[in-house]
Amino acid sequence: MNKVLKSILLVFGLVLVASCSKSDSSTLAPLRDYEVQKAADMASIETFMKTHYMTVTSSPGTDDDMDVTYTVIPAGGTQVSIWDQTDYPRMTREVTVRQGDADVVYNVYYLMLREGSGAESKSPCNVDSVLAGYRGEFLSSKSETVGSVTTTTIGGTEFEENRSPSAFLPLTSVIRGWSEVFPKLKTGTYTDNADGTITYGDFGAAVLFIPSGLAYFRNAQSTIPVYSPLVFSVKLFEIQRNDQDGDGIFSYQEDINNDGYVLSLPAGVVNPDDSDGDGIPDFLDSDDDGDGFLTKYEIKNLADDTTYTFENIPTCGAAGNGKKRYLDPTCHN
Template identity: 55%
Template sequence: MNKFKYYFILLITTISLFSCSKNDTAAVEPLRDYAEQYTTDNTNIEEYLKTYYITVVDHTGFSDDQDVTFTKIPEGGEQKSIWDQTDYELKTREISLNDVDYKLYYLVLRQGTGSSPSNVDGVLASYRGDYLEQISESNVTSLTTTQFEEVKYPQQMISLFSTITGWSEIFPQFKTGSYATNNDGTISYTDFGAGVMFIPSGLAYYASGSGAVPSYVPLIFSFKLYELQRLDQDGDGIPSYLEDLNGDGYMRALATGVVNPDDTDGDGIPNFLDVDDDADGFSTKTEITATDGTIIPFANIPSCDGNTTDPARIKKHLDKNCH
């Protein structure tokens, strides 16, 4: 009897939980129109640029060098807004995505003196992230910022190939600097690239949000680019940045039917993701592997005419038809 009573209670409880779960399922919000959301995001970003001013720390060799503070201009204040100031260059980058032509604002605090990453490289960068949203209180709506992340002392590279679009578009516009190891084992970075990017949600997390970041909010990232790592996405032995055939610093997987300047064989797969760039049936890695099993350095890979200085050699690296 007790056993029957136990299973009966268990059955009722299970049915009850299933019923509650089914009835409490939240309605899924339809995906917002990208163009309409961009208009809203851009309005908020430009309002921020015109109503806040920045203070930048110039402290070479120390961890707070190029730290940025954003402050709202008080009513009647005479501080120059980010939009109007002339100490740092406020630039834009045009990005076409999801049938929308985005204007991506970014501020150059310092260009950097080293090398620029491509949009598929790894970067070692410190950064702070805030999101923008309009908050209504007592029938008054105001633009507010909320910090959601900060990394002051980065410990690992971040692949720009797997980050949000805004990052992969802006970091290649900056350069690394130099660094030295201190007596206590810490590292001091100098002359690194530093900036601020103002990213519409369509070039960030859009409807999905991420962690503490709500959906449909623009993001502000202040950042410092310390170092980069050349990655090889397709593992063919050639670093991806060397498969940027037109040399613009950006490689993309484009829609079918669109000519990709970084796709040698025109198969729709850009070289940095194509294990057989020239479609000759031999993998790129096989073609640049010496008889002793080592990878031939890119600088030593001859073109069909044997010219190792030919910038187009990557298009025809040791093509079997050449020999």
């Protein structure tokens, strides 16, 4: 199959399974206890990390750059495990999700292979879209018998790879584990080639270890068994900004505390990204400061009926609180 067509099909597959997981209730496995499954998944992930070593290809400018392979440390082997290696910092992203009738607190481990750097480097926020290369594996126990000795280990099975993505994936429609870690990465450099393609260099790359509760959990997928922890190696080539509420302000610009995440939080929880405190975060709120004038109206220059660029949106002046006027209830246009 032609490579580009194959990439499109693979991307489509990922989006398809992501959307199925939210809507299709006919393929659900029996519900397991979230905390019990989380503990099992973390044990599998940590066992995998402690029994395998990792090889990272550094080959700037080629398709192979930042490719990762995982190999079982043989008996007596001196390779340093993924868990113990120090070449790539092991980070933890804590994620709290309301599941069932309780909050479940997950840890997503990720290895920062390369943060990403370049004159135009930028990070997506958790509701932007990404152009990303990736390879995904699910973890499961594997038994091997040599003579009379059976050894059971946790191994990875590849279910999907896309080296040359052609479509942007909205982080709002992929598994939660992705949208929690991509904001930690930056894009790199771009080189236009004579044939119209772009070569990406110094892009951000990471390996993600995702418990099933932040992936597909009990939703059956054609290539992934239910309740599987997933390991993804990802490469961030480019991002696309989104404006979820269509108010003319990109969602990443509505990330008031500038941490890379905009969230809808349960009622009663103070949301740092909800300017008027009405329970609707700015990126979904058409009237951010709650003054009764829509944001898309407040960022207009009525003198010539144009919309200000973000940088040029006026403040309320001496009488105001110093914020741009769509965030300041003391004035409007």
